[in-house]
Amino acid sequence: MRTTIGYTLESIGYVVGAQGLVSFASQTLFGTEWGWMHKVVDLPSTAYLGIVVVGLALIVGGVKMRKATERQEVA
Known part of the structure; x- marks a missing residue:
């Protein structure tokens, strides 16, 4: 379950970060x-x-979160 949550947080982070970067670049560089x-x-x-x-x-x-779960599964 924690692995799924880790992948979900990571995926949301990519979308939010990309949108923030695109919005910053478009306003700053192109108006x-x-x-x-x-x-x-x-x-x-x-x-x-x-x-x-x-x-x-x-x-x-x-x-x-994903790495911590993977380390617990190996041990």
Whole structure:
């Protein structure tokens, strides 16, 4: 079960991080809105970097959860 939760957190982290990165890049470099994140929240471009960090934290948390479960199964 923890392995499934780890994969789920990791997958959500990839989506959230990618959307934050796309939103930041589109606002900063092109002055337009890309992705779906701007339809959910209206943030300044620097706040989308915080969304990227949240995505990275979810990825790291999911990987650690999976690795801990795999180590318990081996032992």
